[in-house]
Amino acid sequence: MTTFALAPRLALSRRTVVGTAALAGVIALWSAFALSTRALEATGLTTADAAILRFAVPVVLLAPWIPRTLRSLRGAGAGALALVLLAGIPHFLLFAWGAQLTSAGLTGLLVPGTVPLFVTLLLFLRHRTRVSPRRLLALTAIVVGVAASAILRGGSADLGGIAILLAAGLVWALYTLGLASARLDLVSVIVVISVTSTLAAVALALTGAMPSHLLDGTVPWSQIGTYALVQGVGTGLLSTACYVVAVQNLGGSLASSAGALSPVLTAVVAVPLLGEPITAGLAVALALIVSGVALFHLAPRR
Structure with missing residues (x-):
């Protein structure tokens, strides 16, 4: 009797532990992506080099699945497939460009933080989808946070860079709808x-x-290996796998909301790692956008 009574509790505890560990991996890997992209110039790699390493590593590791993928493309609509492809080189170039013009904190904050806003806006324009009051409040907090990051920007943050990061968020929202x-x-x-x-x-x-x-052969192998590991394996494969595991064990709402902690970790780590202080504008934007994203995912859907 006691053994059978404890079994569901142990199973629940195991799911919670696995899901929490996977979610911690997602937050760390997303932060590593923003930090490594921001620090690209110091590695001796160009943006094109980073893109090659970022996408070539998954190609090599997933090569056995290429024939099956080619067959599955026949059933995917051309328009939806075009939107899915936006998540590749178009999004990466915008993300890297914006990162070079702003800071690691803003890079890790504005792109994922504005995706719910753009997705909701695109769905409203297409289907006139109604938004619940709590989600409307959440989206308002995100908009105010973006405005704060632009008005109260400091340090190396550039207004043009903020605009480019917002464009990257829009591109990712289009990819989400295509997906x-x-x-x-x-x-x-x-x-x-x-x-x-x-x-x-x-x-x-x-x-x-x-x-x-x-391609010139002038980059040290240590830099190539590090970047291939962080971006190719970490961002390209592990972050996706960890997110799926987190959703399966914790639920989509909790996983998405806790994922908003990634910008906070990025901003904190960027202080000792890149020497980027947490300015007043970044602190306000972090508080508003992270709260908005968390509230958005936890609010009931209509």
Whole structure:
């Protein structure tokens, strides 16, 4: 009797532990992506080099799934597939460009923080979707937080960089809507984005449209290995896998809301790692946008 009574509790505890560990991995990996992109210049890598490493590593690791992915593309709509591909080289270039013009804190905050806002706006324009009062309040907090980051910006933050990061958030929102329409499984999505983005990045480097130190052979192998591990394996594969595990064990709302802690971790780590202080504008924006994102995901849906 006692053994059977304890079994559900142990199972629940195990799910909670696994989900919490996976969510902690998501937060750390998302922060590492923002920090490594912001510190790109110090590595000796160019933006094209970073894109090649970011997308080529998943291509190599997931090569056995390429034939299956090509077959699955026949069932994906052309419009939805085009939106899915925005998550590759277009989003990465905007993210990297905005990171160079602002700070790690703003980079880790504005892109994921504004995705719920843009998704809701796009759905409203397309379907006139109603928004619950709590979600409307959450979106208002995000808008005010973005305004605070622009008005109270300090340090190396540039207004143009903030605009570019907002464009990256819009691109990711379009990808999110495309992902909901495209009939592709998780591995196929990663493969198709990685393959097309690798080809595009290599083409930009070979044609001279973007400089590349990687193809010139002037980048130390230690830098290549570190960046391939952080961006290619960490961001390209592990963060996605950890997020799926977190959602399966903790639920989508809690996983999405706790994921908003990633910008906070990014801003805190950027202080000793990159020497970027937490300015008044960044602190206000963090409080408003993180609270808005958490409230948005925890609010009831209409």
